[in-house]
Amino acid sequence: GAGVSQSPSNKVTEKGKDVELRCDPISGHTALYWYRQSLGQGLEFLIYFQGNSAPDKSGLPSDRFSAERTGGSVSTLTIQRTQQEDSAVYLCASSVSGGGTDTQYFGPGTRLTVL
């Protein structure tokens, strides 16, 4: 079946512009995660959605970052007034029901470059 998909695969933007990154989770997965991976670094948790519950936003680095998940499926991560330090690969993952025992399946990521 189809895996997690993300779009665009690459995004180049100018400092100060807003960007939107999209994630389509695996069908039927109720949990969705966003992570950020800077060059040569590990994955940094950003935000977590589980069903209709309020999202866990504890990993968002600043109020320029926001995310929403519509209809319990597709999610959009928005970065406002982008800065050069926002340059990274943004990865989305989904799992069947969330929780520490669930496998998270990752998408291919969106590589964001802020000039």
Next chain:
Amino acid sequence: QQPVQSPQAVILREGEDAVINCSSSKALYSVHWYRQKHGEAPIFLMILLKGGEQKGHDKISASFNEKKQQSSLYLTASQLSYSGTYFCGTDDEGSSNTGKLIFGQGTTLQVKP
């Protein structure tokens, strides 16, 4: 708190074994292991649960220490396809069990012919 992985990098010959460690200052509810090749998404390898259960790969094994603060990933008879960066993601015991993983900085493994 971010777990610490060791070693940072390993170079092996095909057929050799390797161990990658992941240490936390807290007891862990679960440890998730992933492998990532350059420019690709992380691929799931294994989950270790505090109760001793394992879910994952049949050619790779892993363990928890007694205090559930360290996990080790065992790669035996390594193949060229094992090359990549290995990440552990930890879910602290006592958390809300959201599956929110804190990842280590990664261990780069290179297998040479």
